[in-house]
Amino acid sequence: MKNETQIYDIQEDQRGTRLDRFLLNATEGVSRTYLQGLIRDGDVTVNSKVAKQPSYVLRDGDRVCLRIPPPRPLDTVQPERISLDILHEDRHLIVLNKPAGMLVHPANRVNVGTLVNALLAHCTDLSGIGGVERPGIVHRLDKGTSGVLVVAKTDVVHRELSVQFERHSITRRYIAVVCGAPTDTLGTIDARIARSRRDRRRMTTVETGGRHAVTHYEVLERYPQFARVQLTLETGRLHQIRVHLQHIGHPVVGDAVYGGEQRALNDADTPALKQVLSQFRRQALHARLLGFEHPETGEQLTFSAEMPKDMQQLVDAFQIF
Numbered sequence: 154m155k156n157e158t159q160i161y162d163i164q165e166d167q168r169g170t171r172l173d174r175f176l177l178n179a180t181e182g183v184s185r186t187y188l189q190g191l192i193r194d195g196d197v198t199v200n201s202k203v204a205k206q207p208s209y210v211l212r213d214g215d216r217v218c219l220r221i222p223p224p225r226p227l228d229t230v231q232p233e234r235i236s237l238d239i240l241h242e243d244r245h246l247i248v249l250n251k252p253a254g255m256l257v258h259p260a261n262r263v264n265v266g267t268l269v270n271a272l273l274a275h276c277t278d279l280s281g282i283g284g285v286e287r288p289g290i291v292h293r294l295d296k297g298t299s300g301v302l303v304v305a306k307t308d309v310v311h312r313e314l315s316v317q318f319e320r321h322s323i324t325r326r327y328i329a330v331v332c333g334a335p336t337d338t339l340g341t342i343d344a345r346i347a348r349s350r351r352d353r354r355r356m357t358t359v360e361t362g363g364r365h366a367v368t369h370y371e372v373l374e375r376y377p378q379f380a381r382v383q384l385t386l387e388t389g390r391l392h393q394i395r396v397h398l399q400h401i402g403h404p405v406v407g408d409a410v411y412g413g414e415q416r417a418l419n420d421a422d423t424p425a426l427k428q429v430l431s432q433f434r435r436q437a438l439h440a441r442l443l444g445f446e447h448p449e450t451g452e453q454l455t456f457s458a459e460m461p462k463d464m465q466q467l468v469d470a471f472q473i474f
Contacts, residue, residue: 163215172197173207176219186319187312188219196220230259230288232274233266240301240456245449246314247272247289247304250458253435257293257302272304279304280311291315292389297407299461300327300440313448318389324444325386327394328460330437330467331403332416334372334380342368342397346390355410356392358400366390368397376471378420379406383441395436406467408436426474429467437464 161179176188176197189207191197197204198218199211211217238250249268251257256267264270272279272289279289289304291314305311317323347363349355367387374381380403384394395411398404404413413436421427444455460468 157221159219159221161217161219163211163213163217165213168211168213168215170211171207172199172204172209172211172217175211175217180219186316191219191221196222230264230269230273233270234274235266235271237271237275238458240458241454244278245306245310245447247276247306248443248454248456249302249304251294251299251302251440253297253299253461253463256296258290268302268304276306278306280306280308292318294440295392295395295436295438297435298438298440299458299464301443301456301458302440303443303445310448314445317445317448321386321388322446324442324455325389325440326442327384327386328373328439328441328464329382329384329394329398330406330464331380331382331398332406332413332420333378333403334375335370335382335401335403338372340370342370342401344397344400346393346396356390356396358396364388364390366393366397368394374468378422379417379471381468394438406430406437407433408438410436413437423474426470429470429474433463433467435463437467439464 159180167175173185173189173192177185180188192204192207195203196219199209199215201216238252239247240250241248251268256263258269259267269288269290289306289311291303291305291311294300294302303314305314344358344366345360345363346356346366347359349357365388369385369387371383372380373383386393392411395405395408399411399413404411404416406413406417408414417430418427421430439458439460441460442455442457444453446452447454
């Protein structure tokens with residue numbers, strides 16, 4: 154599939170306009186953020202020279218050339234008939250409740266049993282922006298995290314949802330079971346996040362550098378050694394909730410990467426509770442609610458999924474033991 158190329162000759166009444174704003178007005182179905190990305194990637198030229206900045210001010214007589222890369226083909230990941238818990242579906246997008254233990258897309262040589270495999274069997278019209286391994290995937294949840302996820306069926310919807318994520322205008326609330334309990338019922342964790350230099354699979358909080366990250370929390374229920382908390386993301390960084398909760402000394406129960414698995418076993422004060430915790434094989438984290446503006450209809454949508462059975466059984470054990 155070839156690149157789509159569009160050429161514009163700037164007229165007198167268009168001079169003085171920023172390059173990204175001009176392209177936004179001249180094209181359909183793409184966002185300003187997406188166009189800015191194309192400019193930075195070298196896909197836009199002005200007078201046959203690569204445009205360096207989205208803020209370039211156009212002049213009378215400039216010739217602008219916009220190259221829109223094609224979606225990558227989806228023929229290298231095989232469809233699989235896997236049951237999906239679909240909360241909403243229309244011709245533009247799908248909202249579903251992902252089970253814990255399922256990868257969102259193929260990774261690290263795992264190319265079967267993922268959400269993408271299931272989606273390709275469910276429908277043939279997924280956006281190609283994510284490439285051969287991530288068709289339709291606008292955002293993701295960790296393998297061990299359950300909950301609400303939105304998938305795009307068209308490239309236009311994919312781009313527009315991505316913009317909402319970038320602007321942090323999407324509402325995302327999670328439920329977690331944590332070790333100990335924050336002293337304050339309500340609080341905010343504001344700590345920058347970067348990839349760990351010791352272990353590239355982990356993220357960590359840093360004083361400088363990294364990426365700005367903010368998580369708001371509310372303690373919903375306290376138990377002797379544990380708590381159930383609700384978390385609202387202001388930003389969305391890799392492993393943000395897990396890293397932030399570790400940062401304040403309350404890692405997610407069952408989180409082997411960020412200390413919650415061993416901490417929970419150490420804190421359990423009865424053999425029965427230790428047994429329950431030893432059988433809980435994932436981080437106790439669930440994406441409970443997702444709210445966004447539908448890119449095509451403009452309607453504000455909100456979807457939720459109750460805490461899954463394994464996490465409910467964990468909470469019940471805290472109350473019994």
